[in-house]
Amino acid sequence: DAGVTQSPTHLIKTRGQQVTLRCSPKSGHDTVSWYQQALGQGPQFIFQYYEEEERQRGNFPDRFSGHQFPNYSSELNVNALLLGDSALYLCASTTRGLGANVLTFGAGSRLTVL
Amino acid sequence: QQQVKQSPQSLIVQKGGISIINCAYENTAFDYFPWYQQFPGKGPALLIAIRPDVSEKKEGRFTISFNKSAKQFSLHIMDSQPGDSATYFCASSYRSSSNTGKLIFGQGTTLQVKP
Known part of the structure; x- marks a missing residue:
């Protein structure tokens, strides 16, 4: 049983560019959340998707947007990249049937903005 | 009211x-x-979790102690092994369907176990 898979694993962009990160949730999971983890910090919640809609959002600007597809996979898009967007972006999945936030994380996509 | 403060930074x-x-x-x-x-x-992996209706939960060498009145909880790793060397994060959340998938994380503790 594959867990959460993310792609790409590493990427380098320049300021002002746009990036799309992809996530496939664990089999049986229907809810996807995205987190930003800066170097040496804990993950910070960006937003959550369920039934193809953004259900909750953390303290991130509108440059950060997402999408969930009918097969529950998800994308994170970041526009107008800033140097401060350099981080590990983590996707986590769960199912509302678990009754709590038992999250399974992927290995992340490491974004470097030059 | 949404912060989770973790210490020490390294151990x-x-x-x-x-x-x-x-x-x-x-x-x-x-x-x-x-x-x-x-x-x-690697991404973070769930180690152990507790709810506030109990004061302690043990799984193998890992124990969570919970103090509701002090709003504090701690992780104890007994018989620490070099393979335990990793970064540990505490987190918190509250149960509701709208809150699914959202955890508030601490800043992390880097643990090094010397042989």
Whole structure:
């Protein structure tokens, strides 16, 4: 049983560019959340998707947007990249049937903005 | 009210020793307190979790102690092993369908267990 898979694993962009990160949730999971983890910090919640809609959002600007597809996979898009967007972006999945936030994380996509 | 404060930032323990990491939360509505373990190049993995209706939960060498009145909880790793060397994160959340998938994480503790 594959867990959460993310792609790409590493990427380098320049300021002002746009990036799309992809996530496939664990089999049986229907809810996807995205987190930003800066170097040496804990993950910070960006937003959550369920039934193809953004259900909750953390303290991130509108440059950060997402999408969930009918097969529950998800994308994170970041526009107008800033140097401060350099981080590990983590996707986590769960199912509302678990009754709590038992999250399974992927290995992340490491974004470097030059 | 959404912060989770974790200490220490780093910890060095001898093999066989006890590692203790502490967390404090502010929001009294929180009712789920997990600990995650993260190795370099990997995503965080759930280690152990507790709800506020119990004061302690033990799974193997890992124990969570919970103090509801003080709004604090801690992770104890007994008989620490070099393979436990990793970064540990505490987290908090509250149960509701709209809150699914959202955890508030601490800043992390880097544990090094010396052989």
